[in-house]
Amino acid sequence: MNIVVDGENIQTEKTFPVYNPINQEWLASVPDAGEDEAKRAVEAAHRAFHNWKHTTADERSVFLQRWFQLIEDHTDELAEVMTREQGKPLKEARGEIGYANSYISWFAEEAKRIYGQTIPASKPDKRILIQKQPVGVVAAITPWNFPAAMITRKVAPAIAAGCTVLIKPAEQTPLTALRLVELAHEAGAPPGLINILTGDAETISNVWMSDSRVTKLSFTGSTEVGKLLMKKSADTMKRISLELGGQAPFIVLPDADLDKAVAGAIASKFRNAGQTCICSNRFFVHESIVDTFTEKLKAAVEALKVGDGMDPETDIGPLIDQGAYEKVIKHMEDAVDNGAEIVTGGAGDPSEGSFFIQPTILKNVTDSMLCMNEETFGPLVPIASFSDESSAIERANDTPFGLAAYLFTENISKALTLSEKLDYGIVGLNDGSPSAAQAPFGGFKESGMGREGGPQGIEEYLETKYISLGV
Numbered sequence: 080m081n082i083v084v085d086g087e088n089i090q091t092e093k094t095f096p097v098y099n100p101i102n103q104e105w106l107a108s109v110p111d112a113g114e115d116e117a118k119r120a121v122e123a124a125h126r127a128f129h130n131w132k133h134t135t136a137d138e139r140s141v142f143l144q145r146w147f148q149l150i151e152d153h154t155d156e157l158a159e160v161m162t163r164e165q166g167k168p169l170k171e172a173r174g175e176i177g178y179a180n181s182y183i184s185w186f187a188e189e190a191k192r193i194y195g196q197t198i199p200a201s202k203p204d205k206r207i208l209i210q211k212q213p214v215g216v217v218a219a220i221t222p223w224n225f226p227a228a229m230i231t232r233k234v235a236p237a238i239a240a241g242c243t244v245l246i247k248p249a250e251q252t253p254l255t256a257l258r259l260v261e262l263a264h265e266a267g268a269p270p271g272l273i274n275i276l277t278g279d280a281e282t283i284s285n286v287w288m289s290d291s292r293v294t295k296l297s298f299t300g301s302t303e304v305g306k307l308l309m310k311k312s313a314d315t316m317k318r319i320s321l322e323l324g325g326q327a328p329f330i331v332l333p334d335a336d337l338d339k340a341v342a343g344a345i346a347s348k349f350r351n352a353g354q355t356c357i358c359s360n361r362f363f364v365h366e367s368i369v370d371t372f373t374e375k376l377k378a379a380v381e382a383l384k385v386g387d388g389m390d391p392e393t394d395i396g397p398l399i400d401q402g403a404y405e406k407v408i409k410h411m412e413d414a415v416d417n418g419a420e421i422v423t424g425g426a427g428d429p430s431e432g433s434f435f436i437q438p439t440i441l442k443n444v445t446d447s448m449l450c451m452n453e454e455t456f457g458p459l460v461p462i463a464s465f466s467d468e469s470s471a472i473e474r475a476n477d478t479p480f481g482l483a484a485y486l487f488t489e490n491i492s493k494a495l496t497l498s499e500k501l502d503y504g505i506v507g508l509n510d511g512s513p514s515a516a517q518a519p520f521g522g523f524k525e526s527g528m529g530r531e532g533g534p535q536g537i538e539e540y541l542e543t544k545y546i547s548l549g550v
């Protein structure tokens with residue numbers, strides 16, 4: 080696989096391997112780009128920006144539609160690449176390609192709706208005109224858990240807005256991103272519009288973060304790295320969008336439809352083997368229904384099949400690496416050591432190089448346990464009970480994170496009033512799968528800043544200018 084800078088396929092002397100997380104099988108070696116390539120990419124993107132920003136909305140939309148169609152036509156191929164490098168089940172990978180593509184189709188339309196304004200002036204001899212202009216060269220740094228969607232969720236609005244892009248995908252999952260960029264060039268991307276580098280994250284990002292020609296950073300990943308990049312953005316005052324960690328509460332009120340709540344728990348917890356930033360992480364279930372809910376959830380969890388993502392029957396693949404595996408086991412063991420009980424699951428596969436963990440439910444969980452205070456990022460369901468709603472909301476909000484929360488109730492006034500009290504950017508109300516390209520995805524507090532998707536998503540790549548006209 081090649082990286083692409085200024086429309087050219089580039090190889091480097093040094094490369095690094097990409098492995099299949101299910102068996103550590105070598106899949107490919109990709110360029111280990113460094114400072115020189117990172118600088119070349121900025122040159123290319125900056126040069127291309129001075130052309131791309133003058134394209135019409137229709138021209139940008141037509142390019143995005145062509146890219147969309149090529150991705151649509153290559154769904155099976157892209158999904159297989161993703162499953163092999165990331166481990167998620169093929170059916171989920173196909174779903175992600177469709178989800179990733181929905182951002183391209185959404186912003187192919189939004190490109191044509193970048194409206195300005197005129198504002199009535201306070202003086203008769205003035206006219207006030209508001210315009211939106213592209214922010215410039217965008218650095219996009221993305222995580223391994225959604226190797227396609229996290230690319231298009233940034234690149235599509237940036238291009239629609241008239242920007243050019245520098246992409247650094249996660250080292251664990253570069254192959255999907257490289258293939259997406261290949262297809263973008265088949266769709267007619269001009270040289271320098273989309274540049275993608277694989278290599279040492281710190282080396283590449285240090286070049287981009289210190290170059291004032293890079294005017295925007297869009298990052299998705301851990302809060303720790305997000306904070307680091309936010310600091311590095313200050314020297315050149317880059318505009319920044321950060322989609323960071325989560326620690327979603329999942330609250331079940333006594334009047335909830337328990338079948339809906341169980342379906343919502345499965346959807347919000349086990350997608351990508353629990354490796355999504357909006358996965359439910361802490362379950363708060365009213366004491367009057369906690370036993371029934373737990374039994375129903377146990378039956379649903381025990382029906383999930385753990386295995387090779389290439390097997391169409393598989394529901395849960397391996398975790399991405401040893402570190403991810405060890406973190407989930409640590410959370411599980413800490414909870415049991417402090418009094419939690421395993422309802423089902425509880426086993427990992429300790430054989431070397433295997434990162435499987437059985438989907439696990441813990442009951443009698445208390446708020447002091449690690450799994451209730453850290454993002455587990457794995458197939459673990461810690462269930463704590465509550466007696467009154469206000470304490471449940473208070474405990475749900477008691478975290479530095481504020482990305483997604485889930486609430487199940489059939490009482491509409493409780494649904495609305497309690498959703499309003501949840502300090503989260505996303506609330507799944509009787510819904511375990513809130514993500515959609517039409518919705519502004521993003522968090523409060525240390526879960527990040529800015530929004531991706533929805534009408535707000537393109538604003539991240541636009542500057543607002545007003546022209547004061549003397550008449």
Ligand SMILES: NC(=O)C1=CN([C@@H]2O[C@H](COP(=O)(O)OP(=O)(O)OC[C@H]3O[C@@H](n4cnc5c(N)ncnc54)[C@H](O)[C@@H]3O)[C@@H](O)[C@H]2O)C=CC1
Binds near residue numbers: 221225304323325454
């Ligand atoms: N809010 C959201 O939408 C999402 C948040 N996340 C969060 O990210 C974490 C898991 O994803 P990871 O890929 O492990 O996160 P990560 O933060 O380690 O890596 C994300 C990206 O940042 C790069 N990176 C790592 N260290 C860097 C540095 N010092 N300078 C510049 N770039 C650097 C990586 O190469 C990768 O491309 C979890 O905490 C998860 O919650 C992940 C996906 C989506």
Ligand SMILES: O=C(O)[C@H](O)CS(=O)(=O)O
Binds near residue numbers: 355520
């Ligand atoms: O990386 C993630 O966890 C995604 O942002 C979640 S989603 O948008 O795919 O739901």
